[in-house]
Amino acid sequence: MKNTKKNTKMKSKKTFRRVLKSKSKKSSLSPLIKGFIVPGLPHILLAPEKNPGWQKMRNAFDEVKNEIAASGAEILVIYSTYWSSILGHQIQAEPEPEWVHVDDQFYALGSIPYKLRMDSKFAELLKEKCLSRGLQARTTAYKGFPIDTGSVVALKLLNPDNKIPAVIISSNIYSDRAESIVLGKAARDAIEASGKKAICLVITSLSNRMHTTHVPSEKDKIHSLKDHEWNLKFLEYLQAGRLEDASQLSRQFHREARVQKVVNFKPFWWLAGVMGQNNLYGGKLYEYQPICGTGNALVGLTPSLRSARDLEFDEDDPQNYKGERNVLGEKYD
Amino acid sequence: MIVAGALAPHPPHLVYGDNPKQNEPRSEGGWEVLRWGYERLQKNLDKLDYDVLVVLSPHWRTQVGTHFVGVPHLKGKSVDPIFPNLFRFNYDMNFDVKLSEAISKKAEKMGLVTDMMRNPDYRVDYGTIVSCHMTNPKWNKPIVSISSNGAAQYFNLEVMNSLFTKLGIATREAINESGKRAVLLASNSLSHRHFTLEPEVPEDMSKEHITSHALYLWDMRMLELMKKGKTREMTEILPDFTEQTMGETDSGALTWLMSALDYPEYPAEVHAYGTVIGTGNAIVEWSKGVES
Numbered sequence: 001m002k003n004t005k006k007n008t009k010m011k012s013k014k015t016f017r018r019v020l021k022s023k024s025k026k027s028s029l030s031p032l033i034k035g036f037i038v039p040g041l042p043h044i045l046l047a048p049e050k051n052p053g054w055q056k057m058r059n060a061f062d063e064v065k066n067e068i069a070a071s072g073a074e075i076l077v078i079y080s081t082y083w084s085s086i087l088g089h090q091i092q093a094e095p096e097p098e099w100v101h102v103d104d105q106f107y108a109l110g111s112i113p114y115k116l117r118m119d120s121k122f123a124e125l126l127k128e129k130c131l132s133r134g135l136q137a138r139t140t141a142y143k144g145f146p147i148d149t150g151s152v153v154a155l156k157l158l159n160p161d162n163k164i165p166a167v168i169i170s171s172n173i174y175s176d177r178a179e180s181i182v183l184g185k186a187a188r189d190a191i192e193a194s195g196k197k198a199i200c201l202v203i204t205s206l207s208n209r210m211h212t213t214h215v216p217s218e219k220d221k222i223h224s225l226k227d228h229e230w231n232l233k234f235l236e237y238l239q240a241g242r243l244e245d246a247s248q249l250s251r252q253f254h255r256e257a258r259v260q261k262v263v264n265f266k267p268f269w270w271l272a273g274v275m276g277q278n279n280l281y282g283g284k285l286y287e288y289q290p291i292c293g294t295g296n297a298l299v300g301l302t303p304s305l306r307s308a309r310d311l312e313f314d315e316d317d318p319q320n321y322k323g324e325r326n327v328l329g330e331k332y333d
Numbered sequence: 334m335i336v337a338g339a340l341a342p343h344p345p346h347l348v349y350g351d352n353p354k355q356n357e358p359r360s361e362g363g364w365e366v367l368r369w370g371y372e373r374l375q376k377n378l379d380k381l382d383y384d385v386l387v388v389l390s391p392h393w394r395t396q397v398g399t400h401f402v403g404v405p406h407l408k409g410k411s412v413d414p415i416f417p418n419l420f421r422f423n424y425d426m427n428f429d430v431k432l433s434e435a436i437s438k439k440a441e442k443m444g445l446v447t448d449m450m451r452n453p454d455y456r457v458d459y460g461t462i463v464s465c466h467m468t469n470p471k472w473n474k475p476i477v478s479i480s481s482n483g484a485a486q487y488f489n490l491e492v493m494n495s496l497f498t499k500l501g502i503a504t505r506e507a508i509n510e511s512g513k514r515a516v517l518l519a520s521n522s523l524s525h526r527h528f529t530l531e532p533e534v535p536e537d538m539s540k541e542h543i544t545s546h547a548l549y550l551w552d553m554r555m556l557e558l559m560k561k562g563k564t565r566e567m568t569e570i571l572p573d574f575t576e577q578t579m580g581e582t583d584s585g586a587l588t589w590l591m592s593a594l595d596y597p598e599y600p601a602e603v604h605a606y607g608t609v610i611g612t613g614n615a616i617v618e619w620s621k622g623v624e625s
Contacts, residue, residue, distance in 0.1 A: 083414060084414070084415065085414075085415055086415050086527045086529060086610075087415070087416075087527075087528075087529060087530065087531045088529060088530070100454045102452050102454045102455045102456060104393060104394065104395065104458070104480075105394075105395050105396065105397065105400075107450055107451075107452040107455050108448075108451070108452065110452075111452060111454040136529060136530055140417050140418075142412055142417045142418075142421060144410040144412045144421065145412045145414070145417055146412055146414050146456065148414070172529070174527075174529055209487070210396040210397065210487075211396075211397060212396060212397060212398070212446070212484075212487055213397065213398070213446050214397060214398075214446065214448075259483075259486050259487055260486060292397075
């Protein structure tokens with residue numbers, strides 16, 4: 001009896017390893033290296049010294065900058081919640097956008113001269129992939145186009161010498177879950193078709209309620225305890241690599257911790273669309289800090305092969321049954 | 334004194350349709366009803382001999398209070414982030430900083446949070462530019478540029494109405510004390526549900542209509558109240574209107590205008606109503622009954 005159990009367990013282990021091996025093979029074909037959740041307020045770039053928390057966030061950006069530089073990434077694919085669109089999805093294709101940017105609200109922090117590098121060819125490819133998935137999309141390439149604060153901050157800090165070309169995708173104010181996920185899948189199509197090693201960035205805060213009165217920088221804090229607690233719950237998921245769980249919680253998070261300026265909280269839908277709608281990631285929280293009342297986290301997600309069998313959405317979306325998944329067996333981390 | 338006020342919406346399409354030399358893209362026209370409405374407004378305002386245009390724009394959105402441009406001159410290029418194919422406008426604008434500061438101080442005394450924008454590299458929002466250009470294409474009057482505080486989202490529409498009512502009173506008092514003759518512009522549309530597709534030729538007027546009949550009915554209800562001089566009633570139902578129509582009145586601009594004009598009971602002159610990519614836009618003037 002004991003031996004039979006042991007044999008069954010060993011057999012299951014072998015089966016599961018076969019599944020992992022096939023996943024590993026599939027994964028190695030994907031050129032998507034990593035995803036990051038990145039805050040975009042200008043304080044991190046222009047005034048980190050004014051608050052110890054902002055300085056910690058700046059240090060975290062420096063750490064991620066080095067990781068990206070060493071990653072071998074050939075393109076940065078950015079989804080910015082700071083760039084709103086109405087007519088479908090816009091994709092920045094101006095090869096070298098250059099301007100002196102001033103944030104509408106935080107102009108007193110100073111001006112941000114920038115010269116960035118976009119991959120126009122990739123932008124066109126991405127547009128085609130969007131169209132072929134039924135989305136309305138267009139590239140935009142105009143001198144003087146106002147690149148959004150979030151993208152400018154992220155690119156200045158994470159890719160300061162423009163060594164890696166980027167592409168920026170707008171956030172449509174009317175789009176909801178399905179459209180955002182399809183937009184993410186279109187980005188994945190483009191990454192795979194280009195064969196380029198890619199890093200994805202979503203530029204967003206978590207809770208987005210700003211202070212509505214002047215609060216001295218040294219007294220900055222998350223606007224409310226409720227926002228803070230929701231941020232922590234979200235971060236708990238992300239640190240455990242549970243991207244799909246975070247994605248599924250987006251609507252709830254939007255209701256609980258977001259000032260509802262747009263239809264919904266979309267960045268995690270997009271990220272799950274592009275990286276894969278599952279929880280198979282290694283999560284790393286680099287920093288979490290308040291900026292002007294909002295909750296800001298710098299988080300990295302790396303595709304991983306470890307088992308996440310005890311979570312929701314930890315499996316592929318199967319079309320045919322391929323054998324049991326060793327749900328009672330050991331973990332294979 | 335405030336010599337006139339106007340609802341002066343800012344779709345960049347109107348500037349695009351007009352083909353002024355400052356705007357890079359060229360068009361074959363489009364949205365004539367609204368553009369001709371603006372021409373009638375211009376003619377009326379030209380007769381009033383005013384000193385300054387005071388404009389509140391939904392596209393300068395601030396969360397920490399209400400902000401005012403506090404530099405005397407700004408020159409640059411405004412590219413609409415949503416319709417860059419239609420609006421790439423080279424602007425050269427003068428600002429009445431003294432009056433801006435006076436309104437800001439008044440508002441602060443009334444308990445509002447305010448700030449002055451002093452960064453010389455600041456890029457003026459396209460809402461302010463479009464409303465000012467369509468009202469005064471000669472650009473021969475200085476501007477007071479006021480931001481739109483996000484109270485509607487951060488609190489609710491009633492709080493928005495209350496804050497912008499105060500701002501309107503502060504604006505009126507500061508203008509009266511300045512001795513200047515001012516025209517006020519609320520730079521917002523009415524119903525604000527856009528199409529998410531653009532025709533191949535953006536000015537193809539065969540494709541232009543209101544997004545839904547319900548929005549049209551709401552817009553007409555508002556215009557009817559304006560024409561009957563029932564502006565207090567209109568302001569009271571603004572929260573409902575805004576909620577039902579995704580109205581750009583969430584910016585507070587119309588509330589501010591009505592409060593600054595002290596709720597005119599004389600009929601407003603509706604110069605035009607038309608749609609722009611599905612949103613409802615009206616050009617409406619209040620100037621009767623004002624002593625010159």
